[in-house]
Amino acid sequence: MGLDRGSDLPLYQQVAAHLRNQILDGRLAAGTRLAGSRLLAAELGCSRAIVLTAFDLLYSEGYLRSVPRGGVEVAAIARPSGRGAPQPEAGTEGEWVSEAWRSVLDTGYEFDPASPFSPGTPDISEFPFDVWSRLLRQTWGNPASSACIDMPPLGWRPLREATAEYLGTVRGLLCQPDEVAITSASSGALNLCSRMLLNPGDEVWVEEPGFIEARWSLRAAGAKLVPVPVDDKGLIVAEGIRRAPRAKLAVVTPSHQFPLGIPMALERRQELLEWANRQGSWIIEDDYNSEFRHRGSMTASLKSLDRSGRVIYLGTFSKVMFPSLRIGYLVAGPRFIEAFGRGRARIDVHPAGTAQLALARFLRDGHLLRYLRRMRKVYADRQAAVLNAVERLMGADVEVMSQRAGLHLTVLFRPAMTARISDREVSRRSRGTGHFVQPLSQCYLGEPDRQGLVLGYGRLRAEEAFPHLSALAGLIGPAT
Structure with missing residues (x-):
């Protein structure tokens, strides 16, 4: 083993941990006599005091015992056999996660707080x-x-x-x-x-x-x-x-x-x-x-x-x-x-x-209160810019839902748009482009009866609205 002198773990604890792991793994069987403290210290490049302190710690934990003439050997301990219940591994949650929590972990959901269209995310720069x-x-x-x-x-x-x-x-x-x-x-x-x-x-x-x-x-x-x-x-x-x-x-x-x-x-x-x-x-x-x-x-x-x-x-x-x-x-x-x-x-x-x-x-x-008064005007301007861009770029294909409050708005696909492309396909195309958008159908428990896009604008500056919406519209493609 090598000692890591840059570690926060004291050297004697590093020595003790190394020996302890070898004992638990079975590489040092019960009755094995250890090398003398001077020899071990020379091999590790540390002082004998560090090795003796590590031995003292392992004595107290029951891993080592003294033998006649000052020797040190591994004590007989009950080691884990490794033949018990299998350890949880990735992809096997069904064997050990509760049924209620499994339904949570298995929920398909995509979200990107860094996206300019992230719903509900405020502009922290303000x-x-x-x-x-x-x-x-x-x-x-x-x-x-x-x-x-x-x-x-x-x-x-x-x-x-x-x-x-x-x-x-x-x-x-x-x-x-x-x-x-x-x-x-x-x-x-x-x-x-x-x-x-x-x-x-x-x-x-x-x-x-x-x-x-x-x-x-x-x-x-x-x-x-x-x-x-x-x-x-x-x-x-x-x-x-x-x-x-x-x-x-x-x-x-x-x-x-x-x-x-x-x-x-x-x-x-x-x-x-x-x-x-x-x-x-x-x-x-x-x-x-x-x-x-x-x-x-x-x-x-x-x-x-x-x-x-x-x-x-x-x-x-x-x-x-x-x-x-x-x-x-x-x-x-x-x-x-x-x-x-x-x-x-x-x-x-x-x-x-x-x-x-x-x-x-x-x-x-x-x-x-002062911050809210200022940000109401900022977010209202951003919403207006998004609405203007949506009307210019997608007006014939979507219906905009209520815009009275909040940091997002939802646009519903009209039948011609739904026939051409699904909201989940639009979301899929937006991954990795810097314009990730959430599909409305993701918000349903059952079969969606409407499709659309959830457009956040909290982080979307007014002057950026048209370029970002234009990039999103480009992912959708022109109407046919």
């Missing part, structure tokens, strides 16, 4: 990192001991307070800090809610088409997913009742349906709440990107209509600030929040605390 870094330095220059040692499972109290104020200002959602939990983005909240609320086999309504990543947490919890179609008024509640009247949970995006962008009509919201109240079911409202409204008045959240505590409201700062922040929030009744906190404490203790202190200041000092 974010005020100078302000953010200053707040990080200030809050962690001399932090409270509780922030370092005893961060609450529900999140830093000042951040819960600031989030409640933020939601009242930005979304018109009036809530108290005791109704707010800080989470690991909205996906972390959905994951824990799924595990807390659902038993294996429970039915869950999901929008069709819908947000694929939300389905992963539900499937991992053992839920039976029931796709409920969406029309121009949002989720068709009557169809959900027909398919699964006793579903335990419904997961919806009522303010800005993903991927179609349609807001849920008031009568549908009332139907959904009435069903949940009647059945004692739960509703999870994912209010992603509702801060970015481009036209029309603000759509009230479903949670603001809830009078029975059946709606659990999810949101995230990651999509409006920068994705790796991984901080979101959950709003629900105090009893649910208390149970959520106890459940969180038993799984991973609390959300990562490093950024929570700075985020509380970022909110309280008004930095996020």
